[in-house]
Amino acid sequence: MLFNDDIAAIATPPGEGGIAIIRLSGSSVIEKVSRIFKPYNPEVDIKNKPGYTMTLGWILDDKGEYIDEVLVSIMRAPKSYTGEDVVEINCHGGILPARKCLEEVLNHGIRLAEPGEFTRRAFLNGRMDMSQVEAVIEIIRAKSEKSMKLALKQLKGEKKEDFNRLEDILTSINAAIEASIDFPDEVDEPDYAGLEENIKIVLDEVNKFIEAARRGEVYREGIKIVISGKPNVGKSSLLNLLLRKDKAIVTDIPGTTRDIVEDYLNINGIPVKIMDTAGIRETDDIVERIGVEKSGQAIKEADLVIFLLDVASGITEEDIRIYQGLNKEKVIVLVNKEDLAEKNISEEEIKKLFGGVRVIRGSVKEKTGLDELISAITEMVLEGKTDYDGEELIFNLRQQKALEKAREHLISVLDSLGQVPLDCTAVDVRGALEALGEITGKNIKEEIINRIFQDFCIGK
Numbered sequence: 045m046l047f048n049d050d051i052a053a054i055a056t057p058p059g060e061g062g063i064a065i066i067r068l069s070g071s072s073v074i075e076k077v078s079r080i081f082k083p084y085n086p087e088v089d090i091k092n093k094p095g096y097t098m099t100l101g102w103i104l105d106d107k108g109e110y111i112d113e114v115l116v117s118i119m120r121a122p123k124s125y126t127g128e129d130v131v132e133i134n135c136h137g138g139i140l141p142a143r144k145c146l147e148e149v150l151n152h153g154i155r156l157a158e159p160g161e162f163t164r165r166a167f168l169n170g171r172m173d174m175s176q177v178e179a180v181i182e183i184i185r186a187k188s189e190k191s192m193k194l195a196l197k198q199l200k201g202e203k204k205e206d207f208n209r210l211e212d213i214l215t216s217i218n219a220a221i222e223a224s225i226d227f228p229d230e231v232d233e234p235d236y237a238g239l240e241e242n243i244k245i246v247l248d249e250v251n252k253f254i255e256a257a258r259r260g261e262v263y264r265e266g267i268k269i270v271i272s273g274k275p276n277v278g279k280s281s282l283l284n285l286l287l288r289k290d291k292a293i294v295t296d297i298p299g300t301t302r303d304i305v306e307d308y309l310n311i312n313g314i315p316v317k318i319m320d321t322a323g324i325r326e327t328d329d330i331v332e333r334i335g336v337e338k339s340g341q342a343i344k345e346a347d348l349v350i351f352l353l354d355v356a357s358g359i360t361e362e363d364i365r366i367y368q369g370l371n372k373e374k375v376i377v378l379v380n381k382e383d384l385a386e387k388n389i390s391e392e393e394i395k396k397l398f399g400g401v402r403v404i405r406g407s408v409k410e411k412t413g414l415d416e417l418i419s420a421i422t423e424m425v426l427e428g429k430t431d432y433d434g435e436e437l438i439f440n441l442r443q444q445k446a447l448e449k450a451r452e453h454l455i456s457v458l459d460s461l462g463q464v465p466l467d468c469t470a471v472d473v474r475g476a477l478e479a480l481g482e483i484t485g486k487n488i489k490e491e492i493i494n495r496i497f498q499d500f501c502i503g504k
């Protein structure tokens with residue numbers, strides 16, 4: 045073990061709570077804590093306790109003064125988060141008890157941990173690979189249940205085996221190529237057809253990972269949806285319906301909403317920031333005009349725009365002007381107020397104006413068309429691939445880049461196999477291997493490791 049000096053940190057957030065936890069790791073933390081810990085049961089000595097046990101008692105300072113009543117848990121190496129001996133002291137929640145206990149611990153030759161140092165030790169001791177380490181950050185930052193589930197899947201290391209398998213294939217290809225480069229007389233030329241087939245297998249898998257990552261990204265980062273349209277079409281009513289609360293003011297006066305009203309919701313596990321905007325129209329009202337400008341800005345930043353029409357008013361020039369300003373790849377048209385008897389939007393008109401764009405008819409008032417709208421949103425952000433039979437995976441930007449790099453190298457191998465000297469092919473095979481190694485952490489530079497752990501909090 046490389047770093048087995050003893051470290052400690054408060055692992056819970058500052059402020060008042062039920063309990064606060066001080067976490068310690070290192071080869072002599074159990075002995076050191078035993079010096080300042082007095083169990084209620086005088087016959088108990090934590091030095092002799094097996095792993096996964098808890099002991100109730102007091103932390104004392106040097107003068108024998110009581111600091112706090114605590115529960116001490118012991119996890120023995122290698123069966124702990126870090127792979128080393130770990131002690132967790134549960135003290136009363138609050139800033140002072142935890143800080144005082146930590147001070148005592150630090151007085152006994154234990155140093156304060158760096159951010160992420162516990163997890164770093166887990167990595168260095170082989171308890172986790174780098175993709176699992178990064179999953180820990182994803183779990184902490186998860187914005188929806190779905191993204192947390194995906195991160196948990198990564199933490200479990202379900203993809204670790206797949207990556208190992210791909211690396212094995214590439215390693216043997218690399219060995220075969222190098223053997224025929226180094227010993228051209230003794231070793232036959234590699235079997236090109238076999239090589240190509242194997243590279244294709246790896247490329248296919250890498251492509252699947254890239255697609256899974258792209259879908260996973262939607263769950264990880266969430267999306268921004270803007271509700272847009274001319275005044276009085278029912279934008280704020282739709283916002284309220286989606287949020288299931290009266291967030292925005294609704295009246296029959298055109299120009300009711302003058303600012304952006306936004307909130308968060310969860311659509312099929314996708315974290316969504318939804319924004320209701322001022323109805324877009326020419327206006328002399330200075331406040332409303334600023335609102336309209338803001339609407340334009342929001343539309344530019346949106347991942348998806350729900351463009352509302354009013355079936356009774358028909359499609360007006362105003363509607364057409366707004367629609368022309370939208371990115372057609374990111375629009376869902378919702379023809380609203382279908383509950384009204386007066387209908388002035390025909391199918392022909394829709395086909396002519398919105399060919400190729402998803403159009404839904406419904407009524408916010410009667411809550412019709414809502415299910416269709418929700419599935420349209422989900423399909424659009426996952427790029428319509430509802431028949432996608434894979435799974436979503438969470439890869440952060442660094443990992444996504446590594447996957448892209450692996451793909452480039454593999455494509456380059458396929459393009460050039462047999463047409464360039466073998467050592468050129470070998471460079472790309474190794475390049476792909478290195479890129480995959482960046483994901484698992486087998487081949488990752490110290491500075492990148494440092495950067496990853498900087499994202500962690502102290503005590504993690």
Ligand SMILES: Nc1nc2c(ncn2[C@@H]2O[C@H](COP(=O)(O)OP(=O)(O)OP(=O)(O)O)[C@@H](O)[C@H]2O)c(=O)[nH]1
Nearest residue numbers: 275276277278279280281299300301323381408409
């Ligand atoms: N009949 C009917 N009325 C609706 C429907 N949706 C909204 N309305 C009514 O339309 C009027 C305008 O609704 P809002 O939600 O305020 O419209 P808006 O697009 O936000 O309007 P501005 O904020 O002025 O741009 C209100 O009187 C709503 O009750 C619907 O589906 N059917």
Ligand SMILES: [Mg+2]
Nearest residue numbers: 279280300301
């Ligand atoms: Mg409104």
